[in-house]
Amino acid sequence: MTRPCATKVLVIGYVWPEPRSSAASGHVMQILETFQRQGWDITFSSPAGPGEHKADLASLGIREVAIELNNSSFDAFITELAPDIVLFDQFMMEEQFGWRVEKHCPNALRVLETSDLQSLRHARHQRLKERLKANTDQDDFSELFRPALREEFERMADTDMAKREVAALYRCDLNLMISEVEIELLVEQFGLPRDLLHWCPLMIDPPATAHRAFAQRAHFLSIGNFRHAPNWDAVLWMKTTLWPLIRQRLPDAQLHVYGAYTPPKATALHNAAQGFHVMNWAEDALQVMSEARICLAPLRFGAGIKGKLIDAMLCGTPSVTTPVGAEAMHGPHAWPGAVESSASALADAAVQLYQDESRWQAAQATGDALLAERYQQAIHGPALIEKLQFCRQHLQTRRNNNFTGSMLRHHLHKSTQYMAQWIEAKNQRS
Template identity: 75%
Template sequence: MIEPRATKVLVIGYVWPEPRSSAASGHVMQILEVFLEQGWDITFSSPAGFGEQRADLTALGIGEVPIELNNSSFDTFISELAPDIVLFDQFMMEEQFGWRVEKYCPDALRVLESCDLQSLRQGRHQRLKERLKASEDNNDFSGLFAPASREEFEHMANTDLAKREIASFYRCDLTLMVSEVEIELLVEQFRIPRSLLHWCPLMVDLPAGAPVEYEDRAHFLHIGNFRHAPNWDAVLWLKTAIWPLVRAQLPDAQLHIYGAYTPPKATALHNAAQGFHVLNWAEDALQVMSKTRVCLAPLRFGAGIKGKIVDAMLCGTPNVTTPVGAEAMHDQEPWPGAITRTAREFADSAVRLYQDKAQWLVAQAQARHLLSSRYPQSTHGPALIERLIECQRHLPQIRRDNFTGSMLRHHQHKSTQYMAQWIEEKNRNQAHTL
């Protein structure tokens, strides 16, 4: 009897995963772990260069194959690989390689992994810029934190990024979304069929053992990849408005800021006399977080759900954040810390959490409950596999019902194909003249 072969999965990454540098890469790694548990045969490819902190995929049994943009060598590669499922990590990879996948592996299930809704993040960033330009007040940003979904839509709808991103969602057979808030925005405002979306948040299981106790912790912490614009903005707000208010109440307080790819403009903010320490990249973020008393995440814009806050909960570290930071993360559950809208509220909440052991312990317990009720990999992993298998089983019907996606693939893929072929020919001619 011939044994059925394992499902073949090709993941096309925007970058090679760096789970210790970004939540987006961490989510990709969680998905890969779920696939590995099924015994699936996984190949990871990316046109990006190798980063210093990239995960060792080969040690996990995952094949690594670098690929090139605008190069027909990909056509030969994917034809020979013949994957059953192709997962695009971020919509830009679907734009670049989607037409090639459809042409050479038409029966492969095409899945998009969306770490956050980028056009939503861009729209919120633009609103923040307008607010900063219109007012010198660096304290109260509550007006940014309560827009209706229709208002969010109106800030996004006319942008090129939104049109590209939403079109990519339509062209795929399924899109994985980390945020239920973003799912509702897509369904209610952009009219994307709910059947094309699947809620797949960060997937973690509770760590064994008790967290570090209150008395054995010290200092405040902020952590985040500096290449991610919301993290850099959060550091600026901390420096200019929030941290001086904290130090006014706790003169000896220390804030430790960690982040991958720390630029000179960030290290220039370091000031030991003010207790404001910019410490570059953390070798082990969870270890650092476990020794910290309070995590600060003053996000004025952003999208998706926040890996730094999930990490804080895993470590039993209460956090202070904004409505943007807490968005789509707790549903109706109590927040493990504080959600604030102004610099003054943020600073006062941070100081109270730091000093009040009873409040701190309540927040820690709430974090544990929230993780177990909302983020268990043991729940979301099987749900993801079940959804992918269901989509494979009904793929002809899914594509027939998604006429908008079929129409967009017809037009966009033709234009992308011709542009890619023109660039490839241009590159070939240039190489010949050298």
């Protein structure tokens, strides 16, 4: 009796995964692990060079293949591989390779993994820049966190990035969304069919060991890839405004700032006398998180959900963040720490949590409950597999019902194809 062939999956990554450097890469790894649990045959490809902290996918049984932009060698590669599912990691990869996938593997299910809605993040960044330029008040940013979805849409709708990103969502057979807020924005304001979107948050296995106790911890911690603009902005706000307010009340307090790819402008902020320590990359993010008493994440803009705050819950570390930091992360449930909109309120909450053991313990228990309620791999992993299998079984019907996506593929992919072929021919002549 012959065994059925394993489902073949090709992942086209914007970068090679670095799960210890970014939440986006961590989410990609969780998706890959979900596929592996099914016994699927996985190939990961990327046109990017390997980063400093690249995961060793080959050791996990995942094939690694380097690919090139604007090069027909990809056509031969994907034709030979003949994947059943192609997962684009970020919409730019769908723009670059979508037409090639459609041409050479028309029956492959095309899936976009968004990580976060980049056009939303960029629009919020622009709004923060305008706010900083217009007003020197560095404390209260409440108005940044209050816009309704309609206002978010109006700021995004005329941007090139939103048009490109939403078009890519339409062109795919399914889109993995990490944030329920972004799903509502896309459905209610941009008009995307809800059936094109699948909620797939970070997928976590429960902690295997008990958390460190209050008395076994010390100091504050902030962590995040310095190449991610929201993280760098948060570090600057802590340095100039938030951390001085905390140190006024806790003169011996220390803040340890960890992040991958630490630039000189970040190391220049290190000041031991102020208790502000820039620690570079953490070899084990969960270990340093477990040793901290409070996680600080004063994000003034961003999108998606925040891996650092999931890590804090995993480690039993209460967190203090903003509404944009907590967005789409806790639903109707309480936050495991505090959510505030001004530097003074964030500092008050951080100091209270740092000193009040009973409040701290309650926040830790809230984090445990939240992980179990919303982020279990045992729930979201099977739901993802079920959705992918359903989409494959009804692929032609889904495509027939998505005329807008078909129209966008026709127009963009033709222009992209001709541009790619022109670039390839130009490169061959030079």
